[in-house]
Amino acid sequence: MPAPPTQVTIYESDHTEEAFFPQQSVYDYLLPQAEGISPRPTYDDALPAFIDGPSGTVLTRGGLADAALRIASGLTQLGMKPGDVVSIWGRNCLEWVQAMYGCMAAGLVITPANVAYAPFELAHQMNNSGAQMMLVDPLLLPLFEATRPLFTASLFPASRVILLCDTADKPEDSPYKSLGEILGDRHATPVKLDGADAHTTAFLCYSSGTTGLPKGVMTSHFNLTSQLQAANISFPQIEWDKDVILGVLPFSHVYGLAVVLMHPVTRGVPVVILPKFDEISMLTAIQSYKITYGLIVPPIVIVLLHSKNLPHYDCSSLHTLVCAAAPLARSLQAAFNARLPHIVLMQGYGMTECSPATHSMRREESVGRAGTVGRLLPGYQARLVDAKGHDVKPHHAGELWLRGPCVMKGYHNNAEATASTIGPGGWLRTGDILVRSQDGFWRVIDRVKELIKYKGFQVAPAELEGVLMEHPMVADAGVVGVYDASQATELPRAYIVPKEEYADYVLLPQEVQDFVAATVAGYKKLRGGVQTIDVVPKSPSGKILRKLLRERAQREYDAINPNKAKL
Template structure:
């Protein structure tokens, strides 16, 4: 059938062509379309000690870092790698790089030396802002880095200096500060198409790829998100955001580092999500808006500490980076009844939001990811025929718009494989759209299991498995069966901590019970014919995505007992 183009029913806002720094912290009135927020408003708060950066502090420090970087020979267009957990120093490094026109390339704090070296080599980073604890790993990475990094270009993300590091000539970010520059670098008009951010994809398959995100991608994303996303209120008694998602991930970049700031709302920073620290922060700072991933929703559901804290300030909890099932959403809301669970959908390549929702429209929409944000056009395309599917049918989501990346850095082949003629980005995700313009993720195209020609979405089985009272977490992949010449669904599950499995017999009994639980609720082709494996933890990326390649590797090695797998012959289906 002919292409069907879907568009947002939100009113499209003005999309300025300017730097992300000028958009957020303009030097003159009338430069940015944003409100002229009070410079004394708190912008970022350290959850552990209460240190606070006001909007004025952040602007001044950014311009001071620009001067300091320029004095080191770092110029507009250079790339800085940021490697560390969330912190006030991390935030200031980001905004200082933006003021200097330096491309921000955040690295996953869990990287090995080889993985860090890959990102530095691919991005060409000449500056590294680093958490001190990671310095030994950077030293190991140097053997794999193809260009020299000046020791003066290694800058510590910490408030105080260490004598030994000072003797080695390594400075803290504060020691690099100069006098405030008169102006930040500007990227007006066509210059706004220059790269501002270089996030690396999570690498669920292959080496991570650098996603070139431009200034216009970012300003456009913030403008449209502020129309379609939850409207946060600034000022006393207003909203407070919990910033625990990694700022190295596009989810943290947009919805923690940038979007609340654009709305005059403070972010309480946690280095990473830890249950007690998060609960204490919610209570102490009266946090209203949580940024979470599905595994953290699950943690709240199973928490034994929740009732010890006052969480009544929480109004909304946003889920991103991976699908949130209706069942998990409902279980979360039962634990925090003042909250409304929101869900969005996007990817690094789209900066990230494609679909989102707000509190007023979320009721009855558990499991859905919202409506298109303004400025996007979308299509749903059959992966089998390459043609657009009929309304109401699932298809691969293709999108185009001003927040779609410029391409993959130094990887034209990957760019060409992801982009279709006409500027369409092929998301690789299968979604369905209802008659009201709401979208639901069916599954990841490359992760769909094909059992004898039938498609089995792993996410559907995972959502079902965690409904079992004794299953804390689950991941599902397809495993190949030579005898039947087909893939079969296999579940990897983590038993709830209250369940003590001491013997092989107990494990086999538990696995059989879970299999029956699933088999009674699914169609024939979705049964766990690939068996069930009990693990201590499901491998996941920092953003909460299940690392199915790791599960498939496990399946290939078959080092763990597999319970209830089909052998040579099976049912007629």
């Protein structure tokens, strides 16, 4: 007799506000050229849109639109056509912002590159995306030139390399033009993308993924306008005449692109741009510009929690921090709230493939909900699925599957990866394990592929990292599995960063191991050992680079236990 069909449980967003998802270009949505062209309020052109933190230079909304149209005109004169791919590679700066808005106005596909890339990483993205132009920070020119031999064909002649700087700041004898030197007609018309054209690709952000080389995520104009509409319903508390946003997230990451460079523009709120994260620069900016609202990642929470400089700066204006891109341990959130009770610290959840946010919460909803990432955004549907593809029972943990208007079109030139990620019915398999509470708030457990398999039990590294962060001598931690052939199983192994005052305490690893053993179930003990480390390797977005940590852990474990490495 055939098995009865399994029950499919689809969770809908419980936001009651009506969600309308426009089909138009991102540029027209953000900076409409006429009344009624964008389904949101318009703001005075004289309002500041972006402020350069180090210099104080202000780019107004009108100035942003003027620069964007002139850059779009200049790019067209250089032969770029709608649909062509352009890469932006540089530190956060006003020129980066102007370049992005100019490329959007010209209808180009933007592939932002990570400023920390080595030549082979940059070459992979440029070759895979088919980029035909590079807008590059002058400070990165030596690396760019070193990458040239790795480019396919004869990409990037001098006319297709533009420097992200003012003409006065261009390096002497440079063969390349600056952004200021390509400006064209200020009365240019932005490319219109209505109806089906709104589903063309706007951005190719490269997702690190869990295996293989990074994959280009095809994010459409419709994906992004839907994301911004949903965010303004689920996250409406930013106010144009009161708030100032911290812009420290890297613009090359979709988190920075959508949440820092786009969403504040829809609310008429200024963003203070910092070139990169630096504790003193950030504290100075908060004090100087009376920043109220910050979009951050877990490493910044750790820095603020342990900061000895914080008491020397007036950060009383800061009332909200939203942390995303990597899990934030409940214990770390509680410790932060105890030190800085005037700041509401809350989590969100998303991924590059979802443009990026899928879950968020409002300030008033965050009270008493440490460890949760909020509610499902409008427009999304969700399922929680077990390893066999069956929907789990309510309030049980499972892999999160999503579908909705913000889900990517697919991976660029990678049909196989697209098919393995987006299944029948349009469900995107996130690879993350979540659980939903009865009142609709979600909590991240860990990634499917990062779970440690100990003798049939599944151990979530993020959970153990949260326990480790509760130890009073630990500043940061990372957990991975090491394979022990003598037991034919993986063992959890931890790497901890001691707080400065305990850096020389030789008994700390054993004390930490005992602390965890007394806190967790027996199968979760750190049987692979505990090792101190100067810094836990992480990506710019705050994700632990587990592959690097796992490789190191296995080498060290095998060296200490040679009889257990191979049988």
